[in-house]
Amino acid sequence: xxxxSVPMYWRTIPQRYRLVGHKCRKCGKVNFPPKGVCKxxxxxxxxxxxxxSGRGKVHTFTLLGAGGAPxxxxxQEKAGGSYPVTIVELEEGPKIIGQMxxxxxxxxxxxxxxxxxxxxxxxxxxVIRYGFKFVxxxxx
Amino acid sequence: MAVGISGYGVVIPRLxxxxxxxxxxxxxxAAAGVNEKSVLGFDEDILTLSAKVxxxxxxxxxxxxxxxxxxxxxxxxxxxxxxxxxxxILTGLGAPGGTFxxxxxxxxRAGTEAILTGFEHVAAVPGGTALVxxxxxxxxSMWDSLEHAMGAGAAGFVLARAGLIAExxxxxxxxxxxxxxxxxxxxxxxxxDLNVRKYNEGAFLANVTGASxxxxxxxxxxxxxxxxVVIQQPDARAPAGAAGxxxxxxxxxAAGLVSANLGDLGAASTAVGLAAVLDVAKVGxxxxxxxxxxxxxxxxxxxxxxxxRKATVSVAAELARKEYVDYVQYLKIKGAIK
Numbered sequence: 176x177x178x179x180s181v182p183m184y185w186r187t188i189p190q191r192y193r194l195v196g197h198k199c200r201k202c203g204k205v206n207f208p209p210k211g212v213c214k215x216x217x218x219x220x221x222x223x224x225x226x227x228s229g230r231g232k233v234h235t236f237t238l239l240g241a242g243g244a245p246x247x248x249x250x251q252e253k254a255g256g257s258y259p260v261t262i263v264e265l266e267e268g269p270k271i272i273g274q275m276x277x278x279x280x281x282x283x284x285x286x287x288x289x290x291x292x293x294x295x296x297x298x299x300x301x302v303i304r305y306g307f308k309f310v311x312x313x314x315x
Numbered sequence: 316m317a318v319g320i321s322g323y324g325v326v327i328p329r330l331x332x333x334x335x336x337x338x339x340x341x342x343x344x345a346a347a348g349v350n351e352k353s354v355l356g357f358d359e360d361i362l363t364l365s366a367k368v369x370x371x372x373x374x375x376x377x378x379x380x381x382x383x384x385x386x387x388x389x390x391x392x393x394x395x396x397x398x399x400x401x402x403x404i405l406t407g408l409g410a411p412g413g414t415f416x417x418x419x420x421x422x423x424r425a426g427t428e429a430i431l432t433g434f435e436h437v438a439a440v441p442g443g444t445a446l447v448x449x450x451x452x453x454x455x456s457m458w459d460s461l462e463h464a465m466g467a468g469a470a471g472f473v474l475a476r477a478g479l480i481a482e483x484x485x486x487x488x489x490x491x492x493x494x495x496x497x498x499x500x501x502x503x504x505x506x507x508d509l510n511v512r513k514y515n516e517g518a519f520l521a522n523v524t525g526a527s528x529x530x531x532x533x534x535x536x537x538x539x540x541x542x543x544v545v546i547q548q549p550d551a552r553a554p555a556g557a558a559g560x561x562x563x564x565x566x567x568x569a570a571g572l573v574s575a576n577l578g579d580l581g582a583a584s585t586a587v588g589l590a591a592v593l594d595v596a597k598v599g600x601x602x603x604x605x606x607x608x609x610x611x612x613x614x615x616x617x618x619x620x621x622x623x624r625k626a627t628v629s630v631a632a633e634l635a636r637k638e639y640v641d642y643v644q645y646l647k648i649k650g651a652i653k
Binding site: 296 | 329358638648
């Protein structure tokens with residue numbers, strides 16, 4: 176299992192629970208997840224926090240299943256079958272990776288409108304790790 | 316100073332299981348009047364539902380309140396037996412942590428408990444705004460017919476003094492001592508019920524009618540003054556007994572009878588029922604809400620609809636957003652076979 180200690184997880188809660196990103200004060204691009212140095216201009220560590228909308232569209236996706244899931248998601252795959260993992264292009268620009276929920280895997284499409292919401296990601300040491308997943312946008 | 320509901324929202328998990336799937340598996344389905352029920356997804360729990368419904372309730376208020384000054388959470392099926400829960404929800408919303416938050420968890424009456432504590436705050440603090448998130452998905456052993464009715468859902472409310480959709484006219488409560496019906500011993504997530512049927516029905520009737528008649532007496536109201544009545548729905552038949560005894564008709568019950576399609580929503584039962592009524596009610600309509608918590612007690616609340624505004628996502632829209640699972644899928648998602 177890709178172990179992330181509770182303190183490490185805790186430090187990243189704003190980005191995991193509600194998509195807080197970093198806007199570079201030099202080039203204006205939005206970094207998500209937040210980085211030490213802007214990954215677009217490579218020339219600034221001067222950021223302002225920005226609350227991302229969670230809205231975006233599916234840039235690309237794959238389905239994980241049949242034993243292909245990482246160990247922390249093995250139980251989820253066993254209980255619910257294969258699940259989509261998407262790269263979503265957010266309204267604010269960043270392309271970010273996340274699971275997709277509330278959708279039949281066969282219905283996922285490129286360019287589908289999605290929105291982020293809080294879900295259980297996995298449980299380790301009895302501690303539930305929450306974070307965002309994407310779901311079809313209302314009316315999509 | 317009038318206090319009331321200035322915003323509301325509901326969230327129903329997308330999965331459903333039908334009565335026929337239970338009948339196929341067990342030969343019987345014990346939830347009277349329930350056709351299908353909602354099921355929590357593998358990656359959903361009470362806190363994820365609460366975070367979503369709290370956001371929806373806030374989004375339904377057009378002039379976004381200055382800030383939440385009181386938060387109340389209610390559920391009988393939180394994912395932790397001990398750990399503060401409000402922080403998960405408020406952090407998910409990006410709300411500041413300096414709010415007093417209360418958590419109501421020990422019976423299905425918890426939903427109205429949270430609403431009433433919110434109203435107490437708003438009545439006491441000028442400019443105060445309370446956010447209430449109520450979510451529930453009760454669980455019992457798959458061997459127990461008590462489990463058949465259990466669904467999942469959530470409702471959230473913003474309570475304030477201005478911009479009201481429905482004004483609180485008054486409330487009344489009853490607590491009493493009843494043993495052996497719907498209880499959860501320490502150290503288990505499975506509900507039990509000694510299932511002494513007439514005795515259970517008696518407890519339900521005595522508490523619900525006790526609180527409701529006390530309220531109507533206090534306000535000088537009769538059942539015919541109300542367009543709608545919402546009563547705790549452990550199944551889809553129980554509310555009719557209490558409603559009939561109080562002098563309400565099935566027509567007054569119909570709009571808020573969400574259990575026929577969602578099952579027993581526990582602490583969220585009357586909250587989701589009230590949201591369904593607010594979705595269709597007209598200005599001037601009165602709504603009586605009576606919760607029930609085993610053990611036992613009931614809170615009755617009387618509302619008068621004063622605003623046309625509706626939730627951004629209706630109960631009907633959430634009912635329509637669904638995908639069915641069969642009984643084996645249900646067992647897997649519920650973690651009943653490992």
